[in-house]
Amino acid sequence: MSTEVALLETDKAITASRRSAFQRLLKDPQAVITIAFLLLVLAVGLLAPLIAQHGPNESSLNAVNAEMGTPGYLLGGDQSGRDIFSRLLYSIQTAAVSAAIGTGVACIVGLSFGLVGGYFGGRIRTVIEWIFNLIMTFPGLLLLIVLMPLTKGDFRITMLIFGVLLAPSIYRIVRNVTAGVKNELYVDAAKVSGLSTLRILGRHVMPVVRGPVIISGAFLMGAAINLQSGLAFLGVGSTEVPSFGAMIATGFLNLYVHPLQFLWPALLLGASTASLVLLGNALRDALEGARPKAAKLGKTKVRRQLAPNNGAAGETPRLLRVTDLKMEYPNPAGAPKQVLKGISLELKAGETLGLVGESGSGKTQTAFSILGVLPPEALITSGSVLLDGRELLGLREKDLRQIRGKDIAYIPQEPMSNLDPSFTIGYQLVEGIRTSAGLSKAAAKKRALELMERVGIPNTHRTFDLYPHQISGGMAQRVLIAGAVASRPRILIADEPTTALDVTIQAEILDLLRDLQQEMGMAILLVTHNFGVVADLCDRIAVMRDGLVVEEGDVMQVFHQPQHPYTQKLLNSILDESQLREDPETLVVTGKEQQ
Amino acid sequence: MIPYILRRLATGVVLAVLVTLITFWLLSFSFTGVASNILGPASSPEAVEALKDQLGLDRPVLVQYFDWLWSALRGDFGVSFFTSESVGKAVTVRLGVTLSIVLVALALSVVVSVFLGVLAASKAGAVDRIAQGTSLIGNLFPNLLIAIALVVVFALNLRWLPATGFTPFSEDPRRWAASIAIPVIVLVINGVANMSAQIRGTMIGELQKDYVRTLRTRGISPRSIVYRHALRNAAAPALVVLSLEFIAMFGGALIIENVFALPGFGSFAFNSSLQGDIPVIMGVTVFSVLLVVSINLLTDVINGWLNPKARLF
Numbered sequence: 001m002s003t004e005v006a007l008l009e010t011d012k013a014i015t016a017s018r019r020s021a022f023q024r025l026l027k028d029p030q031a032v033i034t035i036a037f038l039l040l041v042l043a044v045g046l047l048a049p050l051i052a053q054h055g056p057n058e059s060s061l062n063a064v065n066a067e068m069g070t071p072g073y074l075l076g077g078d079q080s081g082r083d084i085f086s087r088l089l090y091s092i093q094t095a096a097v098s099a100a101i102g103t104g105v106a107c108i109v110g111l112s113f114g115l116v117g118g119y120f121g122g123r124i125r126t127v128i129e130w131i132f133n134l135i136m137t138f139p140g141l142l143l144l145i146v147l148m149p150l151t152k153g154d155f156r157i158t159m160l161i162f163g164v165l166l167a168p169s170i171y172r173i174v175r176n177v178t179a180g181v182k183n184e185l186y187v188d189a190a191k192v193s194g195l196s197t198l199r200i201l202g203r204h205v206m207p208v209v210r211g212p213v214i215i216s217g218a219f220l221m222g223a224a225i226n227l228q229s230g231l232a233f234l235g236v237g238s239t240e241v242p243s244f245g246a247m248i249a250t251g252f253l254n255l256y257v258h259p260l261q262f263l264w265p266a267l268l269l270g271a272s273t274a275s276l277v278l279l280g281n282a283l284r285d286a287l288e289g290a291r292p293k294a295a296k297l298g299k300t301k302v303r304r305q306l307a308p309n310n311g312a313a314g315e316t317p318r319l320l321r322v323t324d325l326k327m328e329y330p331n332p333a334g335a336p337k338q339v340l341k342g343i344s345l346e347l348k349a350g351e352t353l354g355l356v357g358e359s360g361s362g363k364t365q366t367a368f369s370i371l372g373v374l375p376p377e378a379l380i381t382s383g384s385v386l387l388d389g390r391e392l393l394g395l396r397e398k399d400l401r402q403i404r405g406k407d408i409a410y411i412p413q414e415p416m417s418n419l420d421p422s423f424t425i426g427y428q429l430v431e432g433i434r435t436s437a438g439l440s441k442a443a444a445k446k447r448a449l450e451l452m453e454r455v456g457i458p459n460t461h462r463t464f465d466l467y468p469h470q471i472s473g474g475m476a477q478r479v480l481i482a483g484a485v486a487s488r489p490r491i492l493i494a495d496e497p498t499t500a501l502d503v504t505i506q507a508e509i510l511d512l513l514r515d516l517q518q519e520m521g522m523a524i525l526l527v528t529h530n531f532g533v534v535a536d537l538c539d540r541i542a543v544m545r546d547g548l549v550v551e552e553g554d555v556m557q558v559f560h561q562p563q564h565p566y567t568q569k570l571l572n573s574i575l576d577e578s579q580l581r582e583d584p585e586t587l588v589v590t591g592k593e594q595q
Numbered sequence: 596m597i598p599y600i601l602r603r604l605a606t607g608v609v610l611a612v613l614v615t616l617i618t619f620w621l622l623s624f625s626f627t628g629v630a631s632n633i634l635g636p637a638s639s640p641e642a643v644e645a646l647k648d649q650l651g652l653d654r655p656v657l658v659q660y661f662d663w664l665w666s667a668l669r670g671d672f673g674v675s676f677f678t679s680e681s682v683g684k685a686v687t688v689r690l691g692v693t694l695s696i697v698l699v700a701l702a703l704s705v706v707v708s709v710f711l712g713v714l715a716a717s718k719a720g721a722v723d724r725i726a727q728g729t730s731l732i733g734n735l736f737p738n739l740l741i742a743i744a745l746v747v748v749f750a751l752n753l754r755w756l757p758a759t760g761f762t763p764f765s766e767d768p769r770r771w772a773a774s775i776a777i778p779v780i781v782l783v784i785n786g787v788a789n790m791s792a793q794i795r796g797t798m799i800g801e802l803q804k805d806y807v808r809t810l811r812t813r814g815i816s817p818r819s820i821v822y823r824h825a826l827r828n829a830a831a832p833a834l835v836v837l838s839l840e841f842i843a844m845f846g847g848a849l850i851i852e853n854v855f856a857l858p859g860f861g862s863f864a865f866n867s868s869l870q871g872d873i874p875v876i877m878g879v880t881v882f883s884v885l886l887v888v889s890i891n892l893l894t895d896v897i898n899g900w901l902n903p904k905a906r907l908f
Contacts, residue, residue, distance in 0.1 A: 134613060136887075137884055138884075142849070142864050142879065146868050146876055147621055226739075229737065233850070234853050248740075293799070296718055297811075368808075373812055401815075401816065404813065405812065405814030408812075420824050420827075422824070423827070431815060436813065484812075
């Protein structure tokens, strides 16, 4: 694809996403209602000179504390005989101007410096960072009051300064987004094709930055209105300017005698700021997609009508038997996506079964289903998972926990992300051992050190106190293996245990697994896409494709006489490389799996 | 570790000098106003000039500033133009009042936010919606309105708590608690709104990570996973929000203290600014800058300790 086309494509994509974000916004009742309310309030405020019968500061003796509905005084008069309705309308103008100035200045200052600071690194950014750190150190409200003599009580100048004080929040967002976008390939492409910096910023960076800035803009408007009313409530600024804060202050003094004088401005102020916050939330949903949803940690969802299956009568139960396992993920756009379409597997005590297939064929999902650690949105729709004839699907989390770690253990694919970065290796091993074996702290530590020694970790006492980021990937995988075999499980599920490691270390880890298996007599379910690993370690093999097991059998048999065309295809793609055993790295069938 | 802290402290001092210099320069535009403020509205221009001369306000701004800075570095912040109180002493007394409110509010906010945030992230469903709804209330309405509403209900109508005023802790702990109850509640409502949403988000992110799944496969209890592992990893980002919240509460105390007539830092700063009490304004500025700088430093140090990768000692 040429650069020109690539640029066109991104532009199209951006336009499309912009349109759909706008459509999403229009479909969200929260956004529609708040926008409508805010526009209505703004319109009424702008039309104040036409609607109000009195000026906001025009006082009349007849109207002092006038009741609601007095002719010419819709909402009555305040203690100085000013028309509350009229003051309310003009207060809207003050609030709107405050919001516009405060947010406008914050956005302009934050955006321009953020773009420059994010796009250019080096000294320019250092200087800008310093300036914004300085701004953030200023005692904001205090400064606004200290500057009273300078601003001469003009709330517009106050808001201008407040805008500068708010700018760091926008600056940080823009700087981070810009620095991220700057390294994108399409920006590189634009640079190579000779676009000027200004055009790149305008066409490629701005569209990305716009969303977050609009969202913060809504919140900043609320903050500006809040601040202006707060200051006016305290009596900072000209008394000539009608504002919610000033009205609330006057009403507060009269709260007992005429509570309504307080109520109207408070209601309008509360409703406006609440609308801005709710609008900000709706904007965030529309522009950044739904926020992450909370999910209960625990039991895998299983469709209720699943009949408990305890195996055919009279048959000796296998160690592990998976029958017709079907699992799906919901799809927000329509029909749920079926990921497992009826998996059946068997694992005998002490044997090694290789689960092979290309990325996305459902190997890892099968492993997670057996362990009962699927993501919360996954739903098992049918099938059964029997351990010694006991159904695992639908078991309570409490009961599953007794099985996990003790009977079935798990080794993940990517060692680093599977260790808790905040705890030492020793702590994590000890916690696991204490949970599964119920040992005392000292005994668990002794056992952990033995295990670390056993899996080939040097300097066990020193490594015990290290954090995961202080050890190599190979070491981390050994730690995870030590944790998995700590309680001599009968089944070890290893999900591509060597994919993330260097070739030399891969062989060592496979040797370790083989030795541990012989020593402990456990069965291994080895998920892999590497036929070399299968040939090395496995007794039997199950070939998966698109959520189904297409072929299962003895390793040698499948290798020599593959029955299913897909297996033949997979094997052919390897056999083109004539060195089957010497160089396992070239036997990789597909890229790294996405799990 | 110690070189790092020293470097940060040095940066803080430079920032404090810059901020006070800018503040002093901005104040210099109103020196005439200040002098006539002290003398009253009927003062003659000659009298104002004489007073400016007496207070040293007619000297070049930089000379005045460095004069002030030199004294300040030796711990002498001067005396108030209006009350002749020692500024250093006056500021620390007021700071104590504000800190007692802000720290209590902050501690309560942390407890409630962690509770709500963790509950929302780990229980999902109705619990999540209720927790989120609760925290939204503080976001929706300005502090000012919440403060007035609470005064009307609890102080004026129910008469459970005093509407205004402050009793020092040393005088009567029970009356102290009653006098700060409403201001603290107002700050807590706002603090919880800001912090619980953040803790919820971080916790959701943590609970979706790989290590959580691996811990589950070891048979570790959900309680340990949520409260020990995930919460521990969520602590660092939460601490940043906590420090921002502390600074925000300190600013927010300005309005709260005025509503409740509390003799705190905020109302002190407010009144001296209105009068143009320059030594007090400068003292207040220095203390707030140093407060912000030390909070940020403290946050970074604790953060370094929380995150083993960034640990400095």
